[in-house]
Amino acid sequence: MYKTINWGIIGLGNIAHKFATDLRTVKGVKLYGVASRSQEKANAFASKYNATKAYDNYEALANDPNIDAVYIATPHALHKENTLLCLENGIAVLCEKPFAMNADEVDNMIAKAKEKKVLLMEALWTYFLPHYQFVLSELKKETYGKLIKLEADFGFYRAFDNTSRVFNKSLGGGSLLDIGIYPIFAALSTLGNPKHIEAKATYFENGADSSCDMVFYYDSITKAYLKSTLLKATPGEAIFYCKKGIIKINGGFHSPSTVTITPKHGKAETIDFNYKTIGYNYEIIHFNEHLRQGKTESDIMTFEFSQQLIKTLDNVRRIINLDY
Template identity: 40%
Template structure:
């Protein structure tokens, strides 16, 4: 008889609710408990999702011996603190991105997972979604020939009430760690770590990036142009351009409800590439992978490795250094 994994959710916000919803599509998964900062938040979450234990503190959640794995869904400014709490209590962790504020924090989190021999993975959900897998398979097949450039943008204009985490340096505010990370992720996935990084940004009066332009350069001549903004609702698309064609991941290129279009030549050669997606928001794929890892006795994912996370954090640290964004937790 296969094991049922009892999931705890640390944080009771919007992303936590989406992940909790998608657990019903994962065989052997049970939404077991939620931990929130207040009793009211935990209770509201528990009402929405029936038969869920509610805890009015994160410490109480991680202390529950029945919890097998915890999804950390708090703002990234708190990830280091909350992941360390989970690991200290021997709980397997799936931590939302951005994994941490900086590379130092990320390395400390991974080091504790190693020493405790407890599973830890960054929740880069895109890497498990069917549209991403289909796109990467097309690239590997030579569909567009040698990739020479990538162009990704992600922008939105926050609406009221504006989350504090977006603009507060104490919480790792700015476009890079909130949405620009998707641009960095897809560039690293397709082209690898760049040899040269150039970046420019407009900073707020609090010193966080309101809009950001990044250029990755590679020794083979390849380039990636990445743009993120809190000023405008952008198309949020990604073009991957090769010597023999182009692939466009449409609006919300990072999510399973996007589209994939192949262009052999000019725009009138467009061919929509079909792919199958399940019901739900798309978080079930990463949850399913975590359970497979736990069943196999792994403490590190072979898909989103610890090195993947460190490289991504190092690249984002370098970008922040170039644009002059420093957080209190960097000191």
């Protein structure tokens, strides 16, 4: 038997609903408290997911002594502030990606977690999905030879609306931080840090980036071609070209998906991982295990990797002259 982990959620938008839905599938947890800037919204969310407490401010949740862990699902620009609030109160934090707006903010958050000796992890759920872990294993073993090229994209269309978090530049809106992080993650988690980056972007009238095309250079032949866009739907695939075959994560690669393997000499085979949930339960289970074991850092989504990821995003922003 182990202690039930009492979870809290700060920020009750769409992704919080997905997280709460999958939290129900995980054993040994309770959605104890939820917090919004609106009491009405908090009450409705708490009622839907059977949370014990509903707060109209984040500070009250962070000061609730019954909360063991908090999932932060607020807009990007608030991640640092909300994370520090919880860490100061000794509450473990699973903070939605991107971890924060820039490397300085991420460094600040990690330093506070280390000071307080409290578990902190960036909630980049893709890393924990079984199909992605399978692909990482195949690439590491070089089952189909050395990886020499990656193509990864993420794009969808939504009519421009400056009041929406997705487009609001002051909240970190735009394609790069919101969805471009996934193709970049695919490159860093399989090929590591690039030696050189090329990037170009298009922009909405408010200055938020509408699309971003990137090329990561690793050596004379190894490259990653990455794309994010809010102007149109794209296949959402991650295609790994190896010397002896191709491993393709079918769209959307960042979420529960299938994997098609095409050996250089052989038939294509598609592997179905039989997902039964939205997919957030895998990172929740990983986080819970670390919390119960008294660990303060994930051994998959490490601090070093989160820092590498945000630094790469910062580098791309500098190249395309995108400032927040």
